[in-house]
Amino acid sequence: MHTYKIAVISGDGIGTEVVPAAIEVLDKVARLDGGFQFQWTYFPWGCDYYLEHGEMMPEDGLETLKQFDQIFLGAVGMPELVPDHISLWGLLIKIRRGLKQSINVRPAKLLAGLESPLKNPENFDITVVRENSEGEYSDSGGRMHSGADEIAIQNAVFTRKSTERAMRYAFEIAKNSRNHVTSATKSNGLTYSMPFWDEVFNEVKEDYPEIDTAVNHIDALAAFFVMKPQAFDVIVASNLFGDILTDLGGAIMGSIGIAPAANLNIEREYPSMFEPVHGSAPDIAGKGIANPIGQIWTGKMMLDFLGHHEAGTRVLDAIEKTLASGIKTGDIGGSSTLAEVKEAIKQNL
Ligand code: ATP
Ligand code: MG
Numbered sequence: 223m224h225t226y227k228i229a230v231i232s233g234d235g236i237g238t239e240v241v242p243a244a245i246e247v248l249d250k251v252a253r254l255d256g257g258f259q260f261q262w263t264y265f266p267w268g269c270d271y272y273l274e275h276g277e278m279m280p281e282d283g284l285e286t287l288k289q290f291d292q293i294f295l296g297a298v299g300m301p302e303l304v305p306d307h308i309s310l311w312g313l314l315i316k317i318r319r320g321l322k323q324s325i326n327v328r329p330a331k332l333l334a335g336l337e338s339p340l341k342n343p344e345n346f347d348i349t350v351v352r353e354n355s356e357g358e359y360s361d362s363g364g365r366m367h368s369g370a371d372e373i374a375i376q377n378a379v380f381t382r383k384s385t386e387r388a389m390r391y392a393f394e395i396a397k398n399s400r401n402h403v404t405s406a407t408k409s410n411g412l413t414y415s416m417p418f419w420d421e422v423f424n425e426v427k428e429d430y431p432e433i434d435t436a437v438n439h440i441d442a443l444a445a446f447f448v449m450k451p452q453a454f455d456v457i458v459a460s461n462l463f464g465d466i467l468t469d470l471g472g473a474i475m476g477s478i479g480i481a482p483a484a485n486l487n488i489e490r491e492y493p494s495m496f497e498p499v500h501g502s503a504p505d506i507a508g509k510g511i512a513n514p515i516g517q518i519w520t521g522k523m524m525l526d527f528l529g530h531h532e533a534g535t536r537v538l539d540a541i542e543k544t545l546a547s548g549i550k551t552g553d554i555g556g557s558s559t560l561a562e563v564k565e566a567i568k569q570n571l
Contacts, residue, residue: 223256223258226259227263227289228263228290228292229265230264231293231295231313232268233295233296233313234296234297234298234300234507235300235501235503235504235507236500236503236507237295237296238507239507239508239560240513240560241295241517243563244294244514244518244521245260245262245294245521246564247521247564247568248260248521251525251533251536251537251571255533255536258528258530262294265283267279267313269299269300269303272308272312277312278298278309278313278316279313284317288492288493290493291493292493292495292496292527293496294495294496294497294524295495295496296498296502296517297497297503298502299502302504314497318485318495321492321494321495322491322492323486323487323492323495324384324486324487326351326352326353326468326485327349327352327523328468328472328481328483329349329471329482330348330468330470330471330481331346331348332347332474332476333475333476333480333541333545334542334543334545334546335544335545336475336476336545336554337554337555338474338476339476343451346452347452348451348454348455348457349399349455349456350464350467350468350471351395351464352388352459352461352463353385353388353458353461353464354461354485356381356461357379357380357460357461357462358378358461359462360377360379362379363375378415378460380415380418385418385422386422388458389403389426389458390426390429391486391488392456392457393426393433395456396430396456397432397433399456401434402433402434402455403430403433403434403455404438404443404454404457405420405435405437405438405459406438406439406443406457406459407419407438407439407440408440408463410439415460440466443457443467444466447467448474451474468483469499476554477513477553477554478499478516479500479513479516479554480516480554481500482496482516482522483499483520483523484496484520484524484527485497494524496520498517498520499516510561512560513550514567515541515567518567519537522534522538522541536571537571540567540568540571544563544566547566549563
């Protein structure tokens with residue numbers, strides 16, 4: 223029996239409610255599978271820790287995390303007491319960058335029993351692979367002059383290594399999906415970065431003759447996301463384009479409380495971090511009404527990354543069965559509590 227050592231950072235707000243629920247589901251699916259188990263180690267890092275110690279996590283926190291197989295994170299943020307840039311840079315971005323989690327993966331899929339705001343959602347099932355370490359979100363640029371002559375410059379940095387890594391990963395997962403990759407570009411407007419992006423995409427696709435490809439400019443792609451999301455399988459996008467697309471993806475799924483995400487170190491040199499798209503949602507924290515599905519589906523992504531696809535499928539099936547039976551939290555039009563949704567999902571495993 224294999225034991226996975228998982229570092230758990232529940233964080234703040236509803237993170238402390240949805241993480242324990244997801245852990246119960248993951249423990250149960252591991253028991254049912256019989257081939258592996260989890261050993262959870264809890265770290266009380268986040269905004270409460272900051273208010274007490276003046277930092278979101280200890281100095282040697284990254285070194286500590288490196289001893290684990292993966293990291294399971296809830297949400298951090300307490301906007302009334304801790305400025306967002308501190309909670310973001312002091313923990314999330316520190317871990318993503320420090321542990322070289324250079325790929326972000328977010329599915330957008332219409333689950334049974336959920337209502338999409340789209341008129342004709344049919345069955346869409348999209349995976350967005352986002353470059354997570356550079357691109358438009360680089361630290362390069364500056365400000366100059368003042369008054370009417372003021373100029374702000376923000377450079378975008380695209381390295382061959384990171385661009386190619388994101389693209390290869392997209393093709394690899396397309397092999398286990400529906401064999402299609404769409405590249406999100408804008409080479410008709412951006413004159414250096416995106417022509418380079420296109421070039422690398424064309425090179426990489428030569429290595430995957432069995433995979434069909436499409437290239438869409440990001441503006442058109444965003445429109446297609448709304449008009450015909452079923453046209454997509456895997457999409458590979460830069461840091462900024464991927465950020466925007468995945469929020470849109472969360473929206474067409476029906477609620478941000480559903481959407482899962484993974485920050486991957488695909489080389490498996492360091493642990494990857496699995497965290498839902500939503501934040502700490504202070505407005506509903508402590509009431510027992512948060513939707514645990516985003517966190518539970520995030521757990522399914524961790525199972526997949528660990529190679530336990532059967533257990534992962536079991537979790538997603540149980541989520542869909544639960545939703546289809548009408549057991550839903552308020553954000554998706556139901557009146558069930560977090561605990562009721564969690565129990566139903568465990569039953570449906
Ligand atoms: P962050 O800056 O950490 O991304 P945010 O302010 O953008 O956080 P979230 O915390 O993700 O936003 O939530 C926005 C709103 O969506 C919340 O105020 C809450 O009402 C709702 N929401 C988010 N997550 C959930 C959830 N799991 N269940 C129910 N509602 C949720
Ligand atoms: Mg947000």
